[in-house]
Amino acid sequence: MxxxxxxxxxxxxxxxxxxxxxxxxxxxxxxxxxxxxxxxxxxxxxxxxxxxxxxxxxxxxxxxxxxxxxxxxxxxxxxxxxxxxxxxxxxxxxxxxxxxxxxxxxxxxxxxxxxxxxxxxxxxxxxxxxxxxxxxxxxxxxxxxxxxxxxxxxxxxxxxxxxxxxxxxxxxxxxxxxxxxxxxxTEDGQITRATYADAAELTVLQRACWVDEAIANQTLDLPALHESLEQVSSGLDDWTVWVIRAGGRLVASARARREGDAWQIGRLMVAPDHRHRGLGRQLLAHAEQAAPPGTQTITLSTGAHSSRNQALYRQAGYELTADGPAGTVSLRKAHAS
Ligand SMILES: Cc1cc2nc3c(=O)[nH]c(=O)nc-3n(C[C@H](O)[C@H](O)[C@H](O)COP(=O)(O)O)c2cc1C
Incomplete structure (x- = not known):
């Protein structure tokens, strides 16, 4: 090459x-x-x-x-x-x-x-x-x-x-x-902070990953499917975003930010060909550990029919709350700061 x-x-x-x-x-x-x-x-x-x-x-x-x-x-x-x-x-x-x-x-x-x-x-x-x-x-x-x-x-x-x-x-x-x-x-498997240089690959990865969400939830009305490169880039200003690479390719990511006294984790994604290797669990634990002192809860949301995501989150100690916007569920667990 x-x-x-x-x-x-x-x-x-x-x-x-x-x-x-x-x-x-x-x-x-x-x-x-x-x-x-x-x-x-x-x-x-x-x-x-x-x-x-x-x-x-x-x-x-x-x-x-x-x-x-x-x-x-x-x-x-x-x-x-x-x-x-x-x-x-x-x-x-x-x-x-x-x-x-x-x-x-x-x-x-x-x-x-x-x-x-x-x-x-x-x-x-x-x-x-x-x-x-x-x-x-x-x-x-x-x-x-x-x-x-x-x-x-x-x-x-x-x-x-x-x-x-x-x-x-x-x-x-x-x-x-x-x-x-x-x-x-490339440092396979290492979790690093995303930079603007990662935005193009992040855009592609989230579209690939949210196709499954669209199918599971029977809707195309999912922001992660439609966001432009510019929107993904500017998301890096508002969120802390982590990525994992394998063989130089960006294969997994998650992001988090503080919302009042909650640490909101989102966009947890793993490329379809890198699933079942614990990358999602690893990123989730990493994002949780980054919760700033003083935050009371860690929150997540996913599709109401995204059973694989919900199972992962329940295993990690999250409980469903009743307040998800239409078609979604919210989950949370206490943050021991
Ligand atoms: C501000 C300045 C300082 C310079 N100091 C040195 C120096 O310390 N040693 C040296 O060998 N040449 C020195 N020169 C000569 C330069 O290396 C030479 O002018 C070269 O063409 C500068 O590169 P440039 O034309 O791409 O700017 C200096 C030139 C300038 C403009």
Whole structure:
């Protein structure tokens, strides 16, 4: 399977050399098999200085520019950072782009193409490598350094056979490492907080799961069947949503939020081909444990004819209450806080 490698152009100033260096690298590796190389030019990405209220490890982003950047970085399997050296360090634009995200960088390898005057960009790359390590982004080594006075002429990188061979070899190693690290990112069976990057898969999963509910309850009037990608995305702002992946695929999810003194759990779903393995029970227990102190009850609701769900909830200690809206039943149990 082809790996998606994002080539990040770090400098953003007018008249910069960055795009010419990126073009040289792109051409040098064009025929290396096994990767789709996409350019992310930070001048076009246009991130402001970090303006998110929450730590990026939450994956909760308030601004569309961060969500866009999150989706792009999340979609990549590895990175090439084309970066100049400014004042013995990396440009602030690259540090800012790193700082916006967290999980999206993790367990994806990176390669640097540094350039500069006296140092050929080595000190800038050295600093960026330390930041990358903190983001769990292994630098594979074999970086490429260009000393502008020697290696650039007429605004373009001087193309030599040796340099091209070096780029191709380093890029091949990057692609190889991207494949090897992939399983570290999927972590089968682990419950993690959903991010906006999960919204598309969540939308598909809930539609697949609620088909059964529609059949059992003889109705298509079920919000989970009709919600758009945008509605599922904005649900992530209002609910705490957890997901489980298997083999990289999102196969189960649940969500919860506080409603007065109740902790309301909902959208408990497991992909049809992953049922009967305890994932639903695991997610339910996880959601219950997340109930904030001070909540008195944990509540759930399901279809009046959803006998499988009701059996699961009764086994977990829930009792039916009489107050479900039409066609649904509500269940609850006390929360020992
Ligand atoms: C603010 C600034 C600081 C710089 N500091 C260094 C430096 O510390 N070491 C170095 O080798 N080159 C330094 N340079 C030279 C740059 O590496 C060179 O101008 C390069 O073309 C910058 O990349 P860009 O054109 O993509 O912005 C600096 C350039 C700028 C604009």
């Amino acid at each position: 082809s790996k998606k490698i994002l080539l990040v152009v770090a400098s953003t100033r007018p008249g910069r050399l960055g795009p010419a260096v990126a073009t040289w690298f792109q051409q040098a590796v064009a025929t290396v098999p096994g990767a789709d190389l996409e350019i992310a030019d930070l001048a076009a990405v246009g991130l402001p200085f970090l303006d998110e209220p929450l730590h990026p490890s939450t994956g909760i982003y308030h601004h569309e520019h961060t969500r866009r950047w999150s989706r792009l970085v999340d979609s990549a399997d590895g990175f090439v950072f084309v970066t100049p050296e400014y004042n013995f360090g990396m440009p602030a634009t690259l540090k800012n782009a790193f700082d916006h995200l967290s999980r999206e960088w993790a367990w994806k390898p990176c390669l640097f193409v540094g350039y500069g005057n006296t140092s050929a960009g080595t000190r800038g790359v050295q600093m960026a490598r330390e930041v990358a390590a903190n983001l769990r982004m292994p630098a594979i080594g074999g970086d490429i350094y260009l000393r502008i006075a020697d290696d650039v002429a007429n605004g373009a990188v001087i193309d030599t056979e040796r340099r091209t061979a070096h780029a191709r070899h380093a890029f091949t190693q990057l692609i190889r490492t991207a494949g090897i690290l992939r399983p570290l990112r």
